[in-house]
Amino acid sequence: EIVLTQSPGTLSLSPGEGATLSCRTSQSVSNSYLAWYQQKPGQAPRLLVYGTSNRAAGVPDRFSGSGSGTDFTLTISRLEPEDFAVYYCQQYGGSPLFTFGPGTKVDIK
Amino acid sequence: QVQLLESGPGLVKPSETLSLTCTVSGGSISNYFWNWIRQPAGKGLEYIGRIYTGGTPNYNPSLRGRVTMSVDPSQNEFSLRLTSVTAADTAVYYCARGGIVGAPGLYFFDYWGQGMQVTVSS
Numbered sequence: 001e002i003v004l005t006q007s008p009g010t011l012s013l014s015p016g017e018g019a020t021l022s023c024r025t026s027q028s029v030s031n032s033y034l035a036w037y038q039q040k041p042g043q044a045p046r047l048l049v050y051g052t053s054n055r056a057a058g059v060p061d062r063f064s065g066s067g068s069g070t071d072f073t074l075t076i077s078r079l080e081p082e083d084f085a086v087y088y089c090q091q092y093g094g095s096p097l098f099t100f101g102p103g104t105k106v107d108i109k
Numbered sequence: 110q111v112q113l114l115e116s117g118p119g120l121v122k123p124s125e126t127l128s129l130t131c132t133v134s135g136g137s138i139s140n141y142f143w144n145w146i147r148q149p150a151g152k153g154l155e156y157i158g159r160i161y162t163g164g165t166p167n168y169n170p171s172l173r174g175r176v177t178m179s180v181d182p183s184q185n186e187f188s189l190r191l192t193s194v195t196a197a198d199t200a201v202y203y204c205a206r207g208g209i210v211g212a213p214g215l216y217f218f219d220y221w222g223q224g225m226q227v228t229v230s231s
Contacts, residue, residue, distance in 0.1 A: 035217035044203055044221035045154065056219065088154060092216030096169040098144075098207075100154040 002027050002094045004101035006087075012109040019076040021104045023089035028069045033092040036065055036074045039103075040085045048087075049074060076106075084108050111136040113204050113222035121198075121229050127191040131204030131222055134185070138162065142208045143180060143187045144218060147200040155200075160187055161210050194229045201226050 003026040013019055023034070031052040037045035047056040049065035052072060062077040076083055089101040117129035131143065145157040158168035160178040168176050172191070180187040191198060201224040208215040 032214050033216050037218075044205075044224050045218070046221075047217055047219050050217040050219075051214065090154075090217065096156050096171070097159065097167050098156040098216075100156065102153045 001096065002029065002091055002099055004089055004091060004099055006089060006101035006104045008104060009102075010105045010107060012107055013079055014109045015079050015081055017079055019079055019083075019106055021074040021076075021087050021106075023067075023072045023074070023101050025070045025072070025091055027094070029091050029093060031068055034065075034067070034072050035090045035092075037088045037090065038083075038085045039088065045088060079106070111206065111220045113206065113220055115202060115204050115222045115225035117225065117227070119226055119228060121194055121227060122231050123195055123229055124193055127189070127194050127198060127227055127229075129189045129202055129204075129225060129227070130186050131188070132184070132186045133206075138180065138182055138185045138187065140210050141206055142210060144205045144207045145178065145189045146203045146205055146218070147198075148203070148224075149200045157189065157191075157202075159207060164210065196229050199227065199229045 005024045007022045034052045036049040039045040053065045064075045066073050086103045086105045088103045112134045114132050121127045139162050142159045142161045144159040148154050160166040160180050166178045175192045177190045203224045204222045205218040206220040207218045
């Protein structure tokens with residue numbers, strides 16, 4: 001099983017600040033296989049980024065993804081009030097076919 | 110716009126079988142992979158498995174032996190059955206679309222249902 005580790009567990013920031021979220025995989029994964037999701041309380045996850053760096057339809061350009069190998073990053077350039085949420089990374093491959101990281105909570109400082 | 114909606118009992122007794130259906134609207138169920146994912150309260154996401162029309166399902170090994178998925182193209186829906194449930198199976202269950210059959214590179218979930226709380230309790 002490919003294990004994903006996300007850091008930090010919680011990020012306390014103010015609106016307007018930038019956020020850098022990390023996702024590390026226990027084995028090297030193809031860039032095509034890494035995605036990021038945003039989840040707000042009581043809602044289903046929302047796809048933000050796929051293939052490491054491709055924004056999903058309708059996702060603001062303040063969200064960007066990067067990385068390769070075992071180290072991947074989601075960057076939010078300037079936090080808007082609606083960006084405070086939990087963020088999950090997800091990889092494809094191995095068994096089980098998909099795995100998720102434990103999440104990073106971005107909350108208001 | 111593709112929409113997914115989970116349905117089924119919200120309360121299941123221990124040792125019994127959890128059965129959920131996901132109805133897809135706004136698009137055909139054919140040619141896509143359809144997935145189940147669950148999330149215990151306050152915890153992260155756990156992948157359950159996927160199915161597609163005419164193909165072999167793929168299940169999370171941690172649940173193998175208890176999980177069965179099926180798809181009904183005539184009703185544009187797919188289903189999950191989880192047997193011998195315990196309190197550890199209490200979670201919000203999501204159905205989600207993930208990738209196009211035969212099209213590599215689409216390894217993510219782009220449409221999700223709203224989620225259905227299933228509680229295992231006597």
